[in-house]
Amino acid sequence: xxxxxxxxxxxxxxxxxxxxxxxxxxxxxxxxxxxxxxxxxxxxxxxxxxxxxxxxxxxxxxxxxxxxxxxxxxxxxxxxxxxxxxxxxxxxxxxxxxxxxxxxxxxxxxxxxxxxxxxxxxxxxxxxxxxxxxxxxxxxxxxxxxxxxxxxxxxxxxxxxxxxxxxxxxxxxxxxxxxxxxxxxxxxxxxxxxxxxxxxxxxxxxxxxxxxxxxxxxxxxxxxxxxx
Amino acid sequence: xxxxxxxxxxxxxxxxxxxxxxxxxxxxxxxxxxxxxxxxxxxxxxxxxxxxxxxxxxxxxxxxxxxxxxxxxxxxxxxxxxxxxxxxxxxxxxxxxxxxxxxxxxxxxxxxxxxxxxxxxxxxxxxxxxxxxxxxxxxxxxxxxxxxxxxxxxxxxxxxxxxxxxxxxxxxxxxxxxxxxxxxxxxxxxxxxxxxxxxxxxxxxxxxxxxxxxxxxxxxxxxxxxxxxxxxxxxxxxxxxxxxxxxxxxxxxxxxxxxxxxxxxxxxxxxxxxxxxxxxxxxxxxxxxxxxxxxxxxxxxxxxxxxxxxxxxxxxxxxxxxxxxxxxxxxxxxxxxxxxxxxxxxxxxxxxxxxxxxxxxxxxxxxxxxxxxxxxxxxxxxxxxxxxxxxxxxxxxxxxxxxxxxxxxxxxxxxxxxxxxxxxxxxxxxxxxxxxxxxxxxxxxxxxxxxxxxxxxxxxxxxxxxxxxxxxxxxxxxxxxxxxxxxxxxxxxxxxxx
Numbered sequence: 001x002x003x004x005x006x007x008x009x010x011x012x013x014x015x016x017x018x019x020x021x022x023x024x025x026x027x028x029x030x031x032x033x034x035x036x037x038x039x040x041x042x043x044x045x046x047x048x049x050x051x052x053x054x055x056x057x058x059x060x061x062x063x064x065x066x067x068x069x070x071x072x073x074x075x076x077x078x079x080x081x082x083x084x085x086x087x088x089x090x091x092x093x094x095x096x097x098x099x100x101x102x103x104x105x106x107x108x109x110x111x112x113x114x115x116x117x118x119x120x121x122x123x124x125x126x127x128x129x130x131x132x133x134x135x136x137x138x139x140x141x142x143x144x145x146x147x148x149x150x151x152x153x154x155x156x157x158x159x160x161x162x163x164x165x166x167x168x169x170x171x172x173x174x175x176x177x178x179x180x181x182x183x184x185x186x187x188x189x190x191x192x193x194x195x196x197x198x199x200x201x202x203x204x205x206x207x208x209x210x211x212x213x214x215x216x217x218x219x220x221x222x223x224x225x226x227x228x
Numbered sequence: 229x230x231x232x233x234x235x236x237x238x239x240x241x242x243x244x245x246x247x248x249x250x251x252x253x254x255x256x257x258x259x260x261x262x263x264x265x266x267x268x269x270x271x272x273x274x275x276x277x278x279x280x281x282x283x284x285x286x287x288x289x290x291x292x293x294x295x296x297x298x299x300x301x302x303x304x305x306x307x308x309x310x311x312x313x314x315x316x317x318x319x320x321x322x323x324x325x326x327x328x329x330x331x332x333x334x335x336x337x338x339x340x341x342x343x344x345x346x347x348x349x350x351x352x353x354x355x356x357x358x359x360x361x362x363x364x365x366x367x368x369x370x371x372x373x374x375x376x377x378x379x380x381x382x383x384x385x386x387x388x389x390x391x392x393x394x395x396x397x398x399x400x401x402x403x404x405x406x407x408x409x410x411x412x413x414x415x416x417x418x419x420x421x422x423x424x425x426x427x428x429x430x431x432x433x434x435x436x437x438x439x440x441x442x443x444x445x446x447x448x449x450x451x452x453x454x455x456x457x458x459x460x461x462x463x464x465x466x467x468x469x470x471x472x473x474x475x476x477x478x479x480x481x482x483x484x485x486x487x488x489x490x491x492x493x494x495x496x497x498x499x500x501x502x503x504x505x506x507x508x509x510x511x512x513x514x515x516x517x518x519x520x521x522x523x524x525x526x527x528x529x530x531x532x533x534x535x536x537x538x539x540x541x542x543x544x545x546x547x548x549x550x551x552x553x554x555x556x557x558x559x560x561x562x563x564x565x566x567x568x569x570x571x572x573x574x575x576x577x578x579x580x581x582x583x584x585x586x587x588x589x590x591x592x593x594x595x596x597x598x599x600x601x602x603x604x605x606x607x608x609x610x611x612x613x614x615x616x617x618x619x620x621x622x623x624x625x626x627x628x629x630x631x632x633x634x635x636x637x638x639x640x641x642x643x644x645x646x647x648x649x650x651x652x653x654x655x656x657x658x659x660x661x662x663x664x665x666x667x668x669x670x671x672x673x674x675x676x677x678x679x680x681x682x683x684x685x686x687x688x689x690x691x692x693x694x695x696x697x698x699x700x701x702x703x704x705x706x707x708x709x710x711x712x713x714x715x716x717x718x719x720x721x722x723x724x725x726x
Contacts, residue, residue, distance in 0.1 A: 086613070104553055106546075199578070210605040211640075212584035217577070219585065219612035226588055 004049025004118060005029045009039035009065065010080065011058050015103075019052060022107040026114065036060030040068055048075060050118055053097065055081045055088050063091045070096035076117040080105075086220030093174045093221070100172065116170070131166050133214055133227045136205055138166055145205065157182060158201040161194075165215060165225035174222040198223065239287060246292035250284045254299040258307060265308060270322075273308045274329050277301075281333045285340035293337030301330050352463075359386055360470050367478045373397055377406035380451065380475045385409065387467040388460065390437070390453035397449040397479065435459060439472045443480035451475065507670040511555040511683055519548035558685040561617065562669075565692045573611045574697070576720050579640055579647050580605040582612060586620045587638070593627050600639040606647040609720040610697055618693040618701075621686040622651050622713045630655035630710060637706075646699075646716040652706035663703045667691040690715075 006028045008019040016032045023030045031046060033039035036057045043051060051069065055062035066077055079092045079100040089100050098117055101110060131138045137146040140163050145152045154162065160182040165173065175191045183190070198215060206212050218224050242249040257280045261273055277300035285293035302315075305326055309317045317323060363383040370376035377395040384393045394408040405414045437460045441449035451472050453460070460468075522545050525531050532538050580601065587594055608615070626636045630653035637652040658666055665671050670684040687701075694701045699717035706712035 104549075208599055208601070209603050210578070210580035210601050211587070211599055212581060213588070216585050216588045217581050217612065219616060220573070224588075 003027050003029060005031065005046060006050045006052060006114070007031050007033065007039065007042055007046060007048035008052045009033045009036070009042075009057070009062075010052070010054035011035060011056075012054070015054070015080075019110075022110055023052075023114070025107065026111045028114070036062070036065045039065060043069060043073070043075070047073075050076045050078065050114060050121075052078050052080060052114075053092075055079060055092060063088065063095050066092055066097045067095040074121070076121045078113055078117055089172070090174050090176075090221050093172065094176050098171065131169070131227075133166075133169075133225070134207065136214070138162065140166060147205070152204050154201070154204060157197055158204070161197060161201055162205070165223065169225050169227045172218045172221055172224045177222065242284075242288040242292065246288040246290075247295045249288045250292040250295035251299055253284050254280055254296055254303055257300075258303045262307065270308050270310070271325060274304055274325065277304050277329070278333055278336060281337040282340050285337040286344045288341070289345060290338055290341040293341040294334060297330065297333035297337050300333060301326065304329065356387060356467055356470075359383065360467075360474070363471065364474050367474050370478065373479070373482065374406055376475065376478050380471055381407040381409060383471050383474075384451065384453060384468060387471065388453060388464045389455060390460075391455040392453070394452045395449070395475070396452070398447055403447070403450055437465065437468060439468060441472055441476040441479060443476050443483075448476060448479040448483065504669070507684070508559060511559070511670075512552065515548040515552040515555070519545045519552070522548070555683040555685075558683040558689060561689050562685055562692070565614075565689065565696070573613075574609050575612065576607050576609050576722065577612055578605055579608050579649070579717075582608075582610070582616050582619065583638060583640060583649065585612070585616050586623055589616075589620060590623065590627070596627060596634070596636055597623070598635050598637050600637050602641045605640055606642045606719040607721075608647050608697075608717045609722070610717065611693075614693045615697065615717070618690040619649060619651075619715065621690045622701075622715065625686060626651045626653035626655070626711070626713070629653060642719060643716070645719055647719045649715045649717075650712055652708065652712045653710040654706075654708055655710045657705055657709060657711045658703050666703060667701070 006023050008016060008023070008030060010016050010019065010032070011034050013034075016034065020030045020032060031042060031048070033042045036059045039051070039053070039057075040060075042048075053062050053065060057065065060068075062079065062081075066079070069075065069077060076099075077097045079089070079097040080103055081088055081092070081100055082103055092100060099113055101113055129139065129141055131140065135147055139145075143159050143163075145154055145159070145162065161178060164178055164181050168177075175194050176188045179187050179190055179194055183193075187193070202212050202215055203209055206214060214226055216224050216226055254277075257276070261276055265273075281293060281296045281300055284296035288296075305315055305317065306313060309319075309322050309326070311318055317326070360383075363379065366379050367376055370379060377397060380395050381393055384390065384395075392408070392410060394405050396403040397406045398404075408414060435456065436452065436454040438450060438452045440447050441451070451468065453468060522541050526538060526541055583601070583605075587597055590597065623636065623638065630636065634654040636654075637650075639648075639650045639652070641648055667687045667690075669688040671687075691701050694715055694717065697717055699715060701713065701715045704712050704714065
């Protein structure tokens with residue numbers, strides 16, 4: 001299989017140039033678009049393996065671009081955002097973006113995120129049967145969580161939340177994403193319920209009962225499962 | 229005492245009812261003289277009446293003196309110059325006497341009354357001058373406008389017989405009554421009308437006296453006096469004006485002083501701003517200059533020899549750029565904090581949740597941190613991102629200012645109404661005299677090497693965030709000798725945090 005093609009959508013020429021040089025260094029074929037419209041057309045014509053999307057575009061908002069892409073393709077979308085635009089990040093993730101990276105970023109960071117996204121979306125991306133996080137051993141298929149040889153008793157909801165986080169490990173997920181996946185779309189706004197269940201889940205899986213190490217709150221956005 | 233009072237009553241009566249007083253006095257004197265009519269010569273009684281006229285003149289005044297002279301003329305003529313009980317006189321020479329008596333009596337009486345009233349006036353003026361002098365000293369010492377207004381009121385009460393007095397001072401809302409008499413609710417005079425009244429011809433009798441206080445072409449206040457019966461005299465007007473002038477100069481002086489204070493505050497703000505601007509430009513330009521110099525040196529002919537130099541130089545550029553990014557982030561944080569735009573995002577969170585996030589952002593340095601926290605941590609009502617930034621600054625500082633590989637202890641718990649977090653390092657600690665100053669903007673500890681990545685704003689940002697949450701942050705000595713930063717936040721008892 002040839003190296004995947006990556007489409008970079010950003011209106012800033014300097015950022016485009018930097019993205020091209022970094023991604024080429026990673027061995028990818030890179031094409032660019034400088035506006036939302038142009039990007040949507042390029043995405044349809046070129047069928048890239050991954051799209052790097054800037055949120056502040058001159059014509060269509062990046063969030064809207066992500067939403068329109070999701071209407072017809074499952075291509076991984078990595079959002080680039082200026083810092084502190086929490087609301088933009090949530091909207092982008094809820095609209096279907098897979099991950100986000102804050103400007104300024106280093107080449108290493110960008111390549112690591114790209115690799116991770118491509119790995120998950122690739123044809124050989126069968127989820128590993130057992131995931132290890134710290135001293136936790138999570139068997140998603142058998143719905144078992146073991147710590148130091150001892151099985152932890154999670155409720156169905158707690159396990160569903162954990163499984164969703166494992167499937168999105170090291171990526172920020174919004175509260176809405178978890179709520180929709182675990183409870184269903186009609187519960188998408190019930191953040192308080194989610195917080196209570198996450199709190200119970202943390203008490204069972206975290207090594208230190210009061211200061212979480214794995215399941216971290218992502219302020220203003222949602223949660224992230226840290227595996228490293 | 230009683231005698232003094234009686235004299236005073238007589239004097240007041242004499243002045244108010246000069247004619248009656250003159251007639252009564254002459255009648256009483258005549259009654260006293262009559263029994264001795266045969267003892268002295270008839271002409272000698274004329275001298276007695278001159279004495280009576282002088283007495284009346286000195287006590288009552290000019291009109292009383294004239295009345296006393298006429299009454300004495302008649303009484304002497306009728307009762308002491310024969311034939312008695314008629315104005316006719318037997319001896320034609322007595323006509324001469326009578327005419328001379330009338331002229332002399334009138335002259336002496338009027339002169340006496342005039343000099344007496346001039347004396348009284350001088351005395352009154354002296355008293356008024358003393359009162360004004362005392363007032364001006366009191367006004368100068370008045371600590372605020374309300375005190376000044378009360379003292380002006382007191383002075384006006386002393387120098388006039390006004391029934392009601394009000395002292396107004398200008399504020400942004402217009403003229404407001406500050407002190408008034410009689411006691412009771414604030415006067416709701418139609419002040420504008422009263423001031424307009426004053427503008428009329430001053431020759432008219434004034435039952436109400438309204439004087440605007442004007443300085444530097446600004447109306448800074450007004451005094452209004454009123455009484456129902458008698459008009460205010462020219463002398464009262466003069467005194468009220470003097471008092472009003474004192475009040476005006478007090479108000480003007482106060483205004484100028486306030487202006488001076490404001491000007492001083494502005495100058496201070498200007499100075500701070502220029503310090504800030506120069507610090508900021510230093511923070512931004514230094515790493516930029518360094519990166520630019522390094523990169524351009526690589527572009528010079530032979531700049532990339534030997535080859536491993538390129539790596540080292542580029543790493544230095546990365547360091548510069550990271551430092552630049554950190555400084556920009558800190559400055560943006562500070563700008564955002566000072567704009568107060570973020571406060572509405574406070575929610576209830578477990579303190580441990582925030583600490584977990586902070587430690588999760590440390591990367592590899594996380595391994596240097598040891599936790600010393602209670603099993604249950606309180607909830608706090610906070611803007612998660614901001615408090616995480618505040619705690620993150622402290623933890624990063626601790627890692628930065630302590631030996632590589634040494635342990636940083638993060639502790640948390642609850643003390644009374646406070647949720648506490650403390651961060652201990654094994655560094656040099658902060659000397660007692662600098663423990664307050666380290667929270668200032670761009671502060672640098674004396675005699676210490678600062679890592680280039682420090683903007684000098686981290687702790688200032690931290691303090692601003694924590695204090696905006698109703699908490700406090702301080703630095704003390706850690707049990708191990710390093711620095712211990714302590715953050716306290718009010719516990720959120722309201723409900724269950726997630």
